[in-house]
Amino acid sequence: MSTFDPDALECLAAIVEEGGFERAAVRLSITQSAVSQRLRSLEVQVGTVLIVRSRPLKATTAGRLLLKHAMQMRLLRADLERDLKDMAPGVAGMAGEDERISIAINADSIATWALPALSPLAHQGLGLEIITDDQDFTFEWLREGRVLGCVTTLPAALRSCKVVPLGAMRYLAVAQAAFAAERCPDGLTAHNFSKLPFIAFNRKDDLQSEFVAHACGLKHVSLSQMYVPSSIGQVRAVLDGWGMSVLPELLVREHLRSGTLVDLMPGQALPVALYWHCWNLESAVLDALTQALKTAADIVLVRMPIA
Numbered sequence: 001m002s003t004f005d006p007d008a009l010e011c012l013a014a015i016v017e018e019g020g021f022e023r024a025a026v027r028l029s030i031t032q033s034a035v036s037q038r039l040r041s042l043e044v045q046v047g048t049v050l051i052v053r054s055r056p057l058k059a060t061t062a063g064r065l066l067l068k069h070a071m072q073m074r075l076l077r078a079d080l081e082r083d084l085k086d087m088a089p090g091v092a093g094m095a096g097e098d099e100r101i102s103i104a105i106n107a108d109s110i111a112t113w114a115l116p117a118l119s120p121l122a123h124q125g126l127g128l129e130i131i132t133d134d135q136d137f138t139f140e141w142l143r144e145g146r147v148l149g150c151v152t153t154l155p156a157a158l159r160s161c162k163v164v165p166l167g168a169m170r171y172l173a174v175a176q177a178a179f180a181a182e183r184c185p186d187g188l189t190a191h192n193f194s195k196l197p198f199i200a201f202n203r204k205d206d207l208q209s210e211f212v213a214h215a216c217g218l219k220h221v222s223l224s225q226m227y228v229p230s231s232i233g234q235v236r237a238v239l240d241g242w243g244m245s246v247l248p249e250l251l252v253r254e255h256l257r258s259g260t261l262v263d264l265m266p267g268q269a270l271p272v273a274l275y276w277h278c279w280n281l282e283s284a285v286l287d288a289l290t291q292a293l294k295t296a297a298d299i300v301l302v303r304m305p306i307a
Contacts, residue, residue, distance in 0.1 A: 004042065004045065004066070004069065005038070005041070005042070006073060007038060008038045008039070008041055008042040009042070009066060009069060009070040009073060010028070010070060011024065011028060011035055011038040011039055011042070012038075012039060012042060012050060012051070012059075012063065012066055012067060012070060013067055013070040013071070014027050014028055014035075015035065015039065015051060015057060016051070016057065016059050016063070016067055016146065017102075017146070019056055019057060020057060021035050021036060039051060042066065046062055046066065048060070048062045049062075049063075050062055050063035050066060051063055059144070064144050064145045064146075065145065067144070067145045067146060068145030071102065071145060071146070071147070071148055072279070072281070074100065074101065074148075075101065075148060075279075075281065075283055075285060075286065078101055078126065078127070078285045079283050079284050079285050081125075082126075082284050082285060082288075083284070100127040100128065100129045101126060101127060101128055101129070101148055101285060101289070102128075102129040102130075102131060102146065102147040102148060103128070103129075103130060103131070103147050103148055103149045103150060103151075103278075103289065104130075104131040104132070104133060104138035104141040104142065104146075104147045104149075104150035104151070104152075105130055105131070105132060105138065105150070105151045106132070106133065106134060106135035106138055106151055106152070106153075106274070107132045107133070107134070107201060107229075107230065107231045108135065108169060108231050108247075108248045108251065109135075109151050109169070109274065110130065110132055110231070111230075111231035111232055111248075111251055112169075112231075112248055112250040112251055112300070113250065113296050113297065113300045113301070114130075114151065114293065114296070116296060117292045117293050117295070117296030117297070118130075118289075118292055118293075120292065121288055121289065121292055126285065126288075131146075131147060134201060134202065134204045134205055135151070135152055135153045135272065135274065136152070136153050136154070136204070136206075137152075137204060138150040138151060138152045139152040139154045139277065142158065142161065142277055142278075143158060148278055148279060148286065148289075149276060149277060149278030149279070149286065149289060149290075150276075150277050150278075151166065151274055151275070151276055151277075151293070152274070152275055152277060153272060153273060153274060153275070154275065154277075155273070155275055157277060158277065160279060160280055161277050161278060161279055161280055162277070162278060162279075162280040163275050163276070163277050164275065164276045164277075164290060164293075164294055165273070165274075165275055165304060166274045166275060166276055166293065166294065166297035166301055167273075167274060167297045167298065167300075167301025167302055167303055167304055168271035168272055168273045168274065168301055168302040168303075168304050169248050169249075169250065169271070169272050169274060169301060169302070170248070170249040170250075170269045170270070170271055170272075170302055171207060171211060171246050171247060171248055171249065171269060171270040171271075171272060172246065172247065172249050172252065172256075172263050172265075172268075172269055173188050173211060173212075173215070173244060173245075173246050173263070173264040173265050173268070174238060174244065174245060174246075174247055174252050174255075174256070174261045174262065174263060174264060175238060175243070175244035175245075175261065175262060175264055176238060176239055176240070176241045176260065176261060176262075177259060177260060177261065177262050178241060179241045179243070179244070180244075180262045180264060183195075183196060184196060184244075184264060187264045187265055187266075188212070188215070188244070188264035188265050189216070190216040190217070190218065193212050193216065193221065193223065194221075194222065194223070194224070195224075196224070196243060196244055197224050197225070197226060197242065197243030197244070198223045198224065198225045198226070198243055198244060198245060198246075199225070199226050199227075199228055199234050199237045199238055199242055199243050199244070199245040200223075200225045200226070200227050200228075200234075200245070201227070201228070201229055201230075201231070201234065202227050202229045203227065205227075207246050207270070207272070208223055208225060208245065208246050209221045209222075209223055210270065211246040211270045214270055215265055215268045215270075226242060226243060231247075231248070231251060232251075234247060235247060235251055235252060235255070238261065239255070239260060239261065244264060246270065249269065250300060271302055271304075273304050274297070274301065276290060276293050276294065276297075278290060
């Protein structure tokens with residue numbers, strides 16, 4: 001089996017993660033020409049193109065395999081760093097760019113329970129890069145080999161990966177109290193939802209329409225939507241009276257208690273099941289990540305029924 005140059009593998013990872021050769025060169029503190037040379041030597045060794053020079057740049061199938069290998073090398077270094085720190089506290093320093101552990105987590109989990117779960121590991125010096133995306137799409141980051149693990153709504157594990165059920169986040173339809181009194185005094189119904197503006201995360205976010213369809217017993221719904229690509233930003237927009245939104249109960253609970261927000265469909269909640277996926281490798285770092293997320297999820301998320 002071929003042995004790949006670690007510097008060339010990190011160069012490939014930097015090109016993909018930074019989205020270009022110039023930014024990769026800055027990150028690696030080398031010239032752009034050196035970046036091209038390292039990538040070219042890797043492509044010659046593999047015998048195929050690894051990067052599609054498009055906008056944005058994309059890794060080919062072979063490139064994604066080598067990117068996954070680069071991530072595994074980072075994981076081995078992180079495990080070694082952790083072991084050395086246990087043996088000789090103070091010897092190991094903060095993680096550099098090539099020791100960062102990348103994971104993908106949906107924005108609502110980041111805004112509520114995930115960061116407190118990971119805080120102990122961050123304080124221990126574990127270099128984390130958290131990628132955020134819609135909960136239905138974080139899975140693609142793992143599929144492409146760009147992260148070591150992800151929190152997603154998809155229950156089926158990829159090959160060579162393991163999956164851990166975390167629990168479910170409950171979502172409620174909420175609006176500013178004054179907005180609700182003026183625009184929908186009787187709450188959200190099958191007769192008025194089409195006349196109300198909804199605040200969604202982005203164009204991939206189908207949670208708003210899923211909630212309305214589920215709550216109103218409809219197969220298909222069409223909504224008037226604005227987009228705010230931040231969970232906290234969505235709450236802020238609702239509080240400012242832009243419109244209504246379907247948001248995590250964990251994120252709006254205090255606003256509901258204070259009366260600044262109102263529940264437009266009392267008794268109606270949409271549970272969204274979440275799962276942690278990661279590579280099925282023997283790794284103290286992956287085990288620590290899994291345990292941290294699972295422990296926190298057991299406390300704050302709703303337990304899912306056993307199928």
